[in-house]
Amino acid sequence: xxxxxxxxxxxxxxxxxxxxxxxxxxxxxxxxxxxxxxxxxxxxxxxxxxxxxxxxxxxxxxxxxxxxxxxxxxxxxxxxxxxxxxxxxxxxxxxxxxxxxxxxxxxxxxxxxxxxxxxxxxxxxxxxxxxxxxxxxxxxxxxxxxxxxxxxxxxxxxxxxxxxxxxxxxxxxxxxxxxxxxxxxxxxxxxxxxxxxxxxxxxxxxxxxxxxxxxxxxxxxxxxxxxxxxxxxxxxxxxxxxxxxxxxxxxxxxxxxxxxxxxxxxxxxxxxxxxxxxxxxxxxxxxxxxxxxxxxxxxxxxxxxxxxxxxxxxxxxxxxxxxxxxxxxxxxxxxxxxxxxxxxxxxxxxxxxxxx
Numbered sequence: 001x002x003x004x005x006x007x008x009x010x011x012x013x014x015x016x017x018x019x020x021x022x023x024x025x026x027x028x029x030x031x032x033x034x035x036x037x038x039x040x041x042x043x044x045x046x047x048x049x050x051x052x053x054x055x056x057x058x059x060x061x062x063x064x065x066x067x068x069x070x071x072x073x074x075x076x077x078x079x080x081x082x083x084x085x086x087x088x089x090x091x092x093x094x095x096x097x098x099x100x101x102x103x104x105x106x107x108x109x110x111x112x113x114x115x116x117x118x119x120x121x122x123x124x125x126x127x128x129x130x131x132x133x134x135x136x137x138x139x140x141x142x143x144x145x146x147x148x149x150x151x152x153x154x155x156x157x158x159x160x161x162x163x164x165x166x167x168x169x170x171x172x173x174x175x176x177x178x179x180x181x182x183x184x185x186x187x188x189x190x191x192x193x194x195x196x197x198x199x200x201x202x203x204x205x206x207x208x209x210x211x212x213x214x215x216x217x218x219x220x221x222x223x224x225x226x227x228x229x230x231x232x233x234x235x236x237x238x239x240x241x242x243x244x245x246x247x248x249x250x251x252x253x254x255x256x257x258x259x260x261x262x263x264x265x266x267x268x269x270x271x272x273x274x275x276x277x278x279x280x281x282x283x284x285x286x287x288x289x290x291x292x293x294x295x296x297x298x299x300x301x302x303x304x305x306x307x308x309x310x311x312x313x314x315x316x317x318x319x320x321x322x323x324x325x326x327x328x329x330x331x332x333x334x335x336x337x338x339x340x341x342x343x344x345x346x347x348x349x350x351x352x353x354x355x356x
Contacts, residue, residue, distance in 0.1 A: 003045070006253070009276070021300075022328060029155055030135040030239065031136060032124065033056075033135075033137040034157060035050065036167055036204065040168075041141070041169055041220055042224075044139060049227075049255055053243060053316055054241075056137050057137060059124065060172075061097045062140040062346070063094060067145070069089070070340065071334060071342045086106060086110070093350070117340060145203055158215075160238070161218070162217075162218045163220065163300065164221070165302050166194050166283065166293055167289060168275070170190045175191055191288065191292045192318075195326070197293070198323075202296070224274045228244040231247070292315045292318055
């Protein structure tokens with residue numbers, strides 16, 4: 001199996017080899033960077049900071065390869081599945097924002113692609129080549145749950161896990177109407193969003209530890225408060241010049257236009273995305289939220305508001321219900337044929353001729 005690349009392009013030896021070795025990264029490229037995290041944690045702004053720094057292919061979308069394309073279209077070792085995927089992908093936003101022509105990638109994808117990692121690598125390498133750069137990144141938040149596949153299929157890739165206060169994440173989830181409690185828990189939107197945040201972050205940290213020095217964590221609050229310092233440290237880890245002044249000058253996407261769930265705040269001079277829960281949640285809401293996920297907030301080093309994080313019967317019931325449910329749903333999506341029914345609306349299909 002070929003060796004993965006470190007941040008400076010040199011080759012390092014492997015300690016293990018999977019049954020089916022993945023296709024290696026091109027020898028003249030730098031290792032890709034995955035900016036991942038629980039949705040609404042700041043993945044987009046950090047990704048846009050990387051793009052603004054230069055040297056990365058500018059791809060203004062989430063690729064959704066491992067979380068949507070692979071479950072929906074199946075084993076890409078089969079030519080029929082690859083053809084089906086391309087027929088849909090070529091008519092989607094995910095393809096159009098790449099700036100590629102179908103003729104530029106179709107033959108290579110049909111000839112070389114055997115996995116989700118191959119698909120992402122080929123399409124992003126072609127995008128980078130067309131833009132005259134030698135590196136690419138991905139910011140699909142849900143790929144945090146696919147770190148094992150990334151590690152196997154894209155050896156040497158870096159994962160930056162951005163973590164945000166779960167109270168702010170939950171507020172954003174509820175604002176977006178992404179929290180879906182069971183009917184008898186219809187007043188528990190914040191708690192359900194908080195438990196999902198904890199479940200995803202725990203999984204990401206568990207998987208990330210297997211990557212060794214190719215995995216690092218960044219706190220959203222630190223990035224907001226001290227961007228120059230945080231970007232400097234990240235640049236050293238991934239082997240890339242993340243010059244803050246250059247990033248501010250380029251200002252791609254949410255670097256200059258905040259990607260906030262609270263749109264009314266984005267244009268305000270006092271826009272403060274960190275610690276929003278202190279202004280938006282009542283003391284009762286904070287206490288009820290911390291009773292459910294307060295222990296994990298403290299484990300991550302976030303301060304809680306006192307007695308609210310004490311366990312109670314409600315918290316026990318909610319955690320006993322939802323935490324296993326999140327794991328079961330992920331297993332059904334990724335390990336069973338039910339993944340074929342995954343929602344592809346995020347691909348933003350523009351052509352009615354596409355198969356459903």
